[in-house]
Amino acid sequence: MKNTSFTTAAVIGAGTIGLSWTALFAGHGLTVRVSDPRPDLAEAVAAALAEFTPHLAAQGLDVDGLADRVQLAGSVAEAVRGADAVQENGPESVEFKKDLFATLVAEAPSHALLLSSSSAIPSTAFTGDLTDASRVLIGHPFNPPHLIPLVEVVPGERTSEDAVQAAVDFYAFLGRVPVVERKEMPGFVGNRLQNALNREAIYLVEQGVVTPEDLDAVMTNSLGIRWATVGPFLGSHLGGGPGGYRHMAEHIGVSMKQMWAGLGNPAQGPEETERLIEAVEKAYGSSTYSELAEARDRKQLAVLSALDSARTEEN
Structure with missing residues (x-):
């Protein structure tokens, strides 16, 4: 795993994530080969490239x-x-x-990184029988990967350190932000945080505290803005004022800990699940998936552009 020159990439699986990866790889000048048994593969790839071209151009890529x-x-x-x-x-x-x-190990060149976009399954769970698992690891993106910078790089028990570094180099080459996670846990870091928040969100709606659209308004007008600029720990460090995280932990943190025991555990039986689905559909069902996704991506591009400008001013 000494080769860190990337000219050709393969995308296996052309669903939502795979098509987004395809556009990103091509936008960075790679030759991309796409494989998927879906009968409309050509149409799906063409439509995705047409849809994502403006996003890539907005990032300064050669389209x-x-x-x-x-x-x-x-x-x-x-x-x-x-x-x-x-x-x-x-x-x-x-x-x-x-x-x-097993097919990838047998067919791909010996230097090729073998990366999985798995959302929750660590690579050790599916590499035990491989003759060579040293090149296999998780490269978990957030949807859509051609826009959202994070890639969670999660080595398995048999992944080599050279492969970990090569994966970091690969995703950095693509303009992503690779974060190496040194212990395998189902769901990794991002999805575990997301699931913890979603569990409480479902509980609050289930308890009649707030509607789905109002809960989203709470997030997008408070924590969403904060977390786009600082993470939970830096946010808490700043929340502690001049005393920093120590002050937060020793004073405000006490009341926060008292709240932990009361965090929700939603029932989500069939009836509760159906009520929640209907509430979300009532909030957002008047718009198509394409309309909602376009609005999401336009806003995400605006956030990324603003953050990039702020970083430029800092430097």
Whole structure:
């Protein structure tokens, strides 16, 4: 794993995440080979590239000839042939990933990084039978990866340190922010934090405290703004005033700890789940998925642009 020059990437699985990766890879000048058994693969890739081209251009990427850099592969073996990095985006199934990564190890070049976009399954769970698991690790993005910078780099028990560094180099080359997590936990870090927040959000709606749209208003007009600029720990450090995190932990933190025991555990049986679904559909069902996703991505680009400008001013 000494090669850190990336010219060709394979995308295995062309769902929402895989198509986003495809656009990002091509936007950074890589030759991209895409494999997926879906019958509308050509149409899906073309539509995604057309939709995401403005997003890539807004990030200063070269979108001239973008589609020319993307090739459709007739099989996984064809897709990974000559690849420097392989990004898998298949189902969240241990057995599926076991079979697929056995093929990747057999067919991909010996220097190729074998990366999984798995949202919750650590790579050790599906690499036990592989002849070579040293190049296999998690590269978990947040949707859509061509916009959201974070990639969680999570090595398995048999992943080499060279592969970890190569993965960091690969995602940094793509303009992402790779964060290495040194202990495998289901869901990794980002999704565990998201699930903890979502659990309390569901509980508050379930208890009739707030509607789904008002809860979203709370987030987007407070914590969402704060967390776009600082994380929970720096936020708490600043929340402690001149005394910093120590003051927060020793004073305000006491009342926060008292709240932990009362955090919600939503019932979410069939009836509760149906009521929640209906409430969310009432709040947002008047708009199509495409309309909601376009608005989300436009706002996310605006946030990223503002943060980039702020960083430039700091430097």
